[in-house]
Amino acid sequence: xxxGKGTVARALVKASDYFAIDTDDLIESVENRRVKKIFEEEGxxxxxxxxxxxxxxxxxxxxxxxxxxxxxxxxQENIHRIGTxxxxxxxxxxxxxxxxxxxxxxxxxxxxxxxxxxxxxxKLYNQRVEDYKKVSDITVxxxxxxxxxxxxEILGKVNENN
Ligand SMILES: Nc1ncnc2c1ncn2[C@@H]1O[C@H](COP(=O)(O)OP(=O)(O)OP(=O)(O)O)[C@@H](O)[C@H]1O
Ligand SMILES: O=C(O)C1=C[C@@H](O)[C@@H](O)[C@H](O)C1
Numbered sequence: 317x318x319x320g321k322g323t324v325a326r327a328l329v330k331a332s333d334y335f336a337i338d339t340d341d342l343i344e345s346v347e348n349r350r351v352k353k354i355f356e357e358e359g360x361x362x363x364x365x366x367x368x369x370x371x372x373x374x375x376x377x378x379x380x381x382x383x384x385x386x387x388x389x390x391x392q393e394n395i396h397r398i399g400t401x402x403x404x405x406x407x408x409x410x411x412x413x414x415x416x417x418x419x420x421x422x423x424x425x426x427x428x429x430x431x432x433x434x435x436x437x438x439k440l441y442n443q444r445v446e447d448y449k450k451v452s453d454i455t456v457x458x459x460x461x462x463x464x465x466x467x468x469e470i471l472g473k474v475n476e477n478n
Contacts, residue, residue: 317437318415319404320458320466321384327467328382336382339370339389351386352427367392374398387444390451400477402470403452408441410459453477 325336340351343366347354354363371392374383383399395401406414412434449455454473458466 317387318411318418319406320414321404323463324404324458324466324470325382325384327463328470331467332471334380334382336384337378339367339374339383339385342370343367343386350427364388364391371395371398387440390444390448395451400454400474401452402474403448403455404466405448405455405457406459408438411441 322338325338328334329336343354343363344350347366349357351363354366367386367389371389371394375394375397378398381399389395390401392398454470454477456466456469456473
């Protein structure tokens, strides 16, 4: 949430032949409602089940594509069969600064139910940070780094990895 997935994905599309999709966007599209509404109206397990369905579909049907994912998507059992996993690394404060300095900061915070309580969000970040490192094939630090450099690093590391 707020680490720059969307921004980085859009820059990667411009700089390469890849196209990009986003798991939260796919889920919102098939449900015809926002993630926040899905959490409110159906609860988190229902959302996680949609992520699972999405993960199985991605594994079977999507290749050579940049897939940005929701922050909890890494837990999907088939994650390694979907593709190369890139971790955009940042401190919690780095993420918060990003979100707060975004021109649409208020809307962004409203959209993300798990960010509504900062203490809880920090707890979740601390719980996940080691798992993110473990699950990823490639790590790119994005804190205070120019977008062009991030793109260059990702494309370089993906080439090395394949
Ligand atoms: N390398 C960067 N340098 C400076 N600002 C950045 C960089 N990457 C992203 N940002 C800014 O940080 C904010 C959050 O980025 P973005 O919306 O891409 O995050 P996200 O991870 O896709 O968030 P969410 O999952 O909540 O949609 C945006 O205002 C964006 O312009
Ligand atoms: O970190 C998470 O678990 C989430 C992040 C968002 O992108 C959404 O996928 C949803 O709000 C859950």
